[in-house]
Amino acid sequence: MTDTLRSTTRPSTHMHALVGRVLEASQDPRYVARKEMWTRHNRLDKTSKTPVYVCLKRGSGTNANPVTWSELIPFEQRLSKDRLEREIELQLRQKLYKHDNIPDDEVMSTTVWVGAVRAAADGEAKDVASGRIGSSFDVDHVDGAASGPLWGLPFVETRIGGPGGAYAVQPAVVEDSDLDRLHWPPFQIDEAATRELCERAEEIVGGRLPVKVATDAVGYSPTETMISLMGMEAMLFGVIDRPEFMHRIMDFVTEGTVQYQLARQAAGGVDYEQSWNYRVPYEDLPADADPHRLSSCWPLVAAQSMCGISPTLYEEFVQPYHARLTQHLGQDRVYYHGCEDLTEKIPSILKLPNLRRLHISPWTDLERAAELVGRDFVMEVVPHPETIYSQTPAEMRAWLERAMDIAGDLVIDLVLGEIETVMGKPGVLSTWAQIAQEVAEERA
Template sequence: MPGDTIVNDYISCPKVIHSTGFGIKEDVDIIRTDEASSVVSRHFHRQITEPEDIDKIKMPVVTYDAQATRENFQTMESLFGDILPVKIVGIKGRWFAPWDELIRLWGVQEAMIDLIERPDMVNAVMHRFVDAYLAELDQWESLNLLTRNDDNTRVGSGAYGYTDELPGDAYNADHALPHNLWGCATAQIFSDVSPVMHWEFALQHEMRWLKRWGLTYYGCCEPLDRKIGILRRIPNLRKISASPWNNTDRLIHETGTDYVLSRKPNPAVLAEDSWRPQQARSDLAEFLEKAKGCHVEVIMKDISTVRYHPQRLWEWEKIAMTLAGENE
């Protein structure tokens, strides 16, 4: 199942980095439908209910263990050095989804109701949460922990980060900075929240993070076809998630050729009792036909099950590669 996979010509040795975190973690009950699967149902216990709970969110402290990194590097080099070079690699961007975290602490229904009933509290919590993310980013920068991601690093919820726009002119090869890298953001729980409220309670806060990076990616599973107008306020936006929940015609009309559409076909076709390759082909072919002339990448993701038939993935990959070649 090679697809467009690109393999490094070196072995990565990650820098040993520690963070104290944000001081608050989810408290959750889970229910399994398949003991062999990591996909579970969750019920979150609320930890943010009143304004004073905002102080539970702490500013993280980051430390870099250079000695442990060197020791790991030496061990890996002794094991692999005669086959492939070993390269010390730092943080290659971060999945930034504060609302994904908040609903685990706040409760989905409660958070959505508070958009209307307690908007000031919602904004205060988001501001504090983004403060914490930025505090961590500042330390990554000062400790020289970042590594470029304009390569075969997955960017956001999309595909690779290859681009000729990064690392940009202001680049020191010995000390990469956020503006030399891709960043991303998403607010998946806002699928049915209006564009006005999406801006007020999510995007205006996320902008503080997005503006720090060289180029950015926005979105994941949420439909964004009604929100391209507010996304255009992101000055360095290059890729937009095109999940199957979008109105395809409206999404393509609104984006045109201004952005890369990061298409995620519906993975449900892989989860049915019987595998229907003709349906998988039809779903993808219909989108690619409508998106002719646009910039498109295709990523099959969010796969909960293939009914223990991984061959479905292999066949889907061949279908996707064939269709991509036909639509070049």
Template structure:
């Protein structure tokens, strides 16, 4: 297929997305998310099926179904096809917009987890090596005093690649011919204030656990510097007008769409106070509350408190941490209730003070559902959370058994019990 024919494919798909986005029921979904996120208290639980880009989506929209051959157009095509597939196969509450978003090309000089090609992070040369296709080993780079010194002297930054950005922007805009919008935004990792995930990738999890006892002062100096440097980066991004409005159908926190009835104050300059921010502490799931507060939360809040709205938590259970989080983060708006959380404890603590972002265990869905067991769990959770502002995010879908039917069955069961 020649390039002109490939562009025709893109334009037809863009046209379909635009038509989907303009449907009245889609705009209603967007408004439901806005009311839900603003804690209006009059919204039913919202549901989003969220396959992993390199997991479930690879099975649902396999590479062999793509028609374009040009590398850049192929990346645009797969995103368009996933939106269209979602619309036709999943009757959840995802709201569609006439836009396709990409990460801004450039270099994040912290640890860009997920980027296997990264060679340096926080001023340290790294050479991660794989164990298998889906696993890798965490090297302890910080056993070397020179690397510790390099980290403590490194000012973290995001350096946009303006040449690549311009090239892609022009190419994509020509391809879609003004049918929809193309956006390039600061990568998610750059804005996240978790800190722990970056430190663990430089030190190793087991080594970090020992050092919380053996070298507590060193760990505090390292994570304190990382926190301060990340804050300075946020302030730099804001000053240079590089932030973006994430109050849309954008993945927010560890799941949930970002819509809000509160608009950005100045369309010409997005501020941190206009945005959702995120942090989590998965790596500290088994650390005491005292150590969690000492080594994690007090440093995470430096950056997270600068955002207008804060999300906290991912896969870790927050059962004993809710009081700390509510006390230290007045801007908290979304709290994750993971498969390893006690849903009753979460409901008793969150109530209607923030969004109860429930993440059911995908392993009980993605390759087949025990319907009586799932129905019982859903009914029990619906009763427990009846006074909460609930969203149900089925995420971490690494596989779906090469079919949408299990996910579709889950949607039907949720609708039957929650709505």
């Protein structure tokens, strides 16, 4: 496929049509009620029913469910040749696919996202820093590998199997002295190049859709940064054999994360809509809230790479650093994500400042979680991956009914997530969403 860097000054015919369809779809009355529902729900207020959400990450990057989207929107349906136009075309088609095919409670946003062009850090080659011009990226996720140079040392991974395959970290931090080679990540944006990128994006959509810049290159999960620097094996041994070293690196990456996010805010780089990521479909901010402050954002905090440590070790090596971080973040808007079994760690997690949402994976004991969480937080209840690979509609319904029965009058949403493939059967997403809506209505 021909790969150009420049778009024409007039949107192509297929892009003009896609923009029109998105504008028309976004006016559907269903979204008015959904906006109110999600806003009330995440404030712990009663809603007419339990929200249902099929979570498909957006964009074209390695973390954005590339296999799944290739099944839902085959490559032969994507018509653009220009790199940036291809990215925007995919975002628009992703919006329309959800609107047309999946009866969940997502709210369609008309916003088109482009990745900020990062200015070169000291000693960094310019071509590395400018590599995001027109290239693919994850709308909802930080690209961990790309953020490595910001810390002074690269995040090096050995990957096999292509998109969705396995990988292993090649440690950059091994000895104590390696920590001295790190530095806090600077918030550096190439303003001119980013402005050029936005202008090109606006040309592509004909000035008819809002274009925003995704600026967060670090995220809010210091343990995952630590793992990217030293590797899983070294961490597992380190919490036993090198506790002082582990506290030193966790202190460093946590403070670096805090300072980066505060600098991003000071530079005007924060936009609360970007922070909705792929778990908060919408929020109407209070009239006195500033959408460009961290306090208005929904930071996703996770420590999934620490799933192998005990609750006691979690309390020592993770919880204090998460608490330090979240005190600076979204006012009652922190979302804790964890695909692992969090059952015995929930008592610690619930102490986080500003916590509001908690991911309850199929490996976490839902009954125990319900007892611990009560109505003080939102539980995001997620079924087992087998749901879309092997369950019959009757089995899907049985699981959903059981989850609703356990939750009772607690504040939950039903979320189908971590969808790495639909095994060539895209209709399964629609089936699950429809059944979940029926169960939610029956239990309303």
